[in-house]
Structure formats: C-alpha cells, structure tokens
Amino acid sequence: MFPSHSSRPWTSALLALIAIVSLTTRLSAAEPNPCPRNDRCTIWTYYIAAEPVEWDYAPTGKNAFSGEDLDKVEESAVFAAQDRGRIGRKYQKVVYRQYMDESFKKIRERPADEEHLGLLGPVLRAEVNQVIRIVFKNKAKSDYSMHPHGVWYDKDNEGADMGPDAGTGSKVAPGDSFTYTWPVPARAGPAERDGDAVIWAYHSHVSEGDIYDGLYGALVVYAPGVLGDNGLPKLNSRAYPVVREFFLAFMVGDENASSLLRDNVLKYAQNTTWTLAEEKALPPLIQANTTALATMETSDGFKESNMMHNVNGYFYGNLPGVNMEVGEHVRFYVLAFGNEVDIHSIHWHGITIVSEGHRRDVIEALPATFRVADAYVDNPGAWLLHCHVSDHMKAGMMLIMNITDSKERKTMNDMMAADAPRGMSAGGIGAAAAAVLAGVAALAL
Secondary structure, eight states: OEEOOOOOOOOSHHHHHHHHHHHHHHHHTTOOOOOTTSSOOOEEEEEEEEEEEEEESOTTSBOTTTOOBGGGSHHHHHHHOOBTTBOOSEEEEEEEEEESSTTOOSBOOOOGGGGGGTTSOOOEEEETTEEEEEEEEEOSSSOBOOEESSSOOOGGGSOBOOGGGOOTTSOBOTTOEEEEEEEEOGGGSOOTTSTTEEEEEEEOBSSTTHHHHTOEEEEEEEOTTOBOTTSSBOTTSSSOOOOEEEEEEEEEEEGGGSTTHHHHHHHHSTTOSOOHHHHHTSOHHHHHOHHHHHHSOOOHHHHHHTEEEEETTBOTTOOOOOEEETTOEEEEEEEEOOSTTOOEEEEESSSOEEETTEEESEEEEOTTEEEEEEEEOOOOEEEEEEEOSHHHHHTTOEEEEEEEOOHHHHHHHHHHHHHSOTTOOTTSOOHHHHHHHHHHHHHHO
C-alpha cells in the first residue's frame, strides 16, 4: 500500500494556499475529496488483482496431528483423495493478490509474518478518518468485484451487483480495472469496548459463489496513531502493544457453489462426478445412456467431497505460520463466511483469550461475523486451534498454534538447572536465575 500526503488543518497562509491548489486540482479532475471530514487526510492505495491459481488444501498430503496420509484414512479421504469422479484436495480458484504498482507486473511477495494468510487476500488497513483506495484489476475469466464491510461507500464504490441500480464498480469484466474509494469514518472504527482495532472483511459480490471461488480478505480499522508511515501497525510499541497479528477465516468451502466447478471436474476428476461404484449402483438404462449420466444431478457423495472444512484455505493442520513466543501479546482476528452449515465455535487450546471484554477460550462465529481476540501467551507447546463443532473438526477445520519459550524464559530455565544441586528439582533457584525471573515478571506486567 502507498500513502498520499497526510494532514491536519493548515495554519499558515502559504500552507493554506497549497492546500487550496491541491484541492482545486483534485476537484478539477472530477474526483471529489474522499476524506471523511472533508479535510486533508491519508489515503492508502492498494493495487490488487483477482487472478487464477491452483490451490492445495493440504500441501503436505498428511494430517499434521496424526501424521497419516489424508487419502489413506476414510475420514479424510472423503475430501482429499483424487480419483475418477472425485476432485481431491487441489482446486482451481481465483484469489486476491497485491501488486507493487498500477502496471500489475510485480507481485508483492508476502513476508514471513503473513505466511498464515493462505487463501486470504491482502490485509487492508486504515485508521479512523483515513481513506482506502483500491486499484483493482480482474485477471480472471469471470466478472468480479471488491465489496467492503463497515466502511463508507457510494453506489459506484459498493462493489456489489445489485441489479439495474448497481454502480459502475458493481462488477469488473475480465481484463478491466476499476478504482474503489472507501472513506473510513469514525463509525467504522473501534467502539468503546473494541480497544484500538476492529475487524471487517471484503469480498467479491457479483455472485454469492464468488467467496467460494476464493475472493475474500480482512480489513482492519485502527484507532488514530497506530499505523506507521508504511501503513502497517507499530507492533510492540506504546501506541500499539500487540506483538503479532493473526487473521483466521473459518469456512466450509462449498466448491460445488464455485463458478469453477466444471473446470475442476474436467481437470481433476476425469470429467465425471460419479465413481465407478456409484455408476454400478445406477439403473441399467441410465448406465447405458452416457448423455443422461452426464446431465443428471451429481451424487451426494460427490457434493460432500467438495465441502472443504478449512481455515484460510487449509485443513487437517496444514496451515503454516501461526507461531508466537511466551510473554507476547498476540491478537487474533477471526472471520467467518459461508452458509447455514457455517456455525462455528472457535477453541484455543493451551491459552485463554479476551474478546469483547470477556475472558474465554471459545468464541462463536457465524457467516459474515468478525471478531477480535487478544491473548497474553503463557504456555509453550504445539496447541490445537479448531472449530469445536464435532463434524467440522472431524472434517479437518483445525490448525496447529506453535508457542515457543521466549529467550528470557530459556535463559531463566538454563540458570535454574545450573544452580540446582544434583538430584534436586528447580525448587531452589540461584540469585542470578531469580533476577532473570523478576525481570520476566516485570516484562509481563
């Protein structure tokens, strides 16, 4: 993202003149001032494309918890095994990806702390009374758009195809571009119990199946003073004490509702939605009529095999990058999308979280709900983070949260071990270790 010049009301006559000239230039270009208070403000510009990819829901091919091959265990093979009449764990999808400029030639590579985003589009960020501007290019073969939740927009910038009254940005044809402008007024920002950030989402809204194609992402609105000049939060600072941010989208990805289903059947399932066993169970007249077989409704088994219970596009613990250290203040932004099956209860093992002023280790998530959960990490280990709906967990809606000892704790433990007499547990610690322990306690406060 790239900021324009930011602002406060100008006080000197010279600066006032510059501001007037700047505003006049803006107006003469038939582009109204988008700042929420009709003032000068920071405008964050993102260059985002909708582009086709081949997506693998489990790149390791294994259940990260059991170590078993997904296509060898009946429970997971339903979704992961590729065969005649079954697509398997790989699908053609369309995703939002960020580029460096309007040429859309150089993609912005994701750094290590964004590895966990997976299928999600780039995280859009702004403070209250700033503006998000999206230069959107459609590199796919169907009409798509970008529709935001929470922020302000007019009909042209709504990004939703709502029939004859839809605005110019309601859908963007393949190969075309559109620039969306979304002011971020105070009513889009944190309320009294929200702390210093609130989470929204964005997604394509030409068809309800666009989300299942893969087009969705997170949008965060922060309190003033949180973002740096690079548009990223000032992590681990007085302005923003959070050390790490994680964005997790829980969804039963219904690939049957994707506009790419036919392409996926052709490429991965040998151009049929019926296994040999399913065909043999059909009446002989239908078996003899291949045209009837090709046009009849798909089997329940095929439909179920395409219900991908995922977090950020991964299942059975294949989501990478959810790593943190003991002693850190970590923030989880939880998103949910989907249908009536998407009733989720998100459970953190090993730690507790604070959400909306309440201490808990489970929060609820329904389609198009977005939650913020803070954790003060105190328990090292590889912990399960999952949807507690039994059917969803069984189908793979879970990930591994890796919590390692901080350097301070490792030093303390080493000193405790060195100071303790042989055969004695670390009940009596030496003065040096006690000093380290006191320092860690002070940091925790």
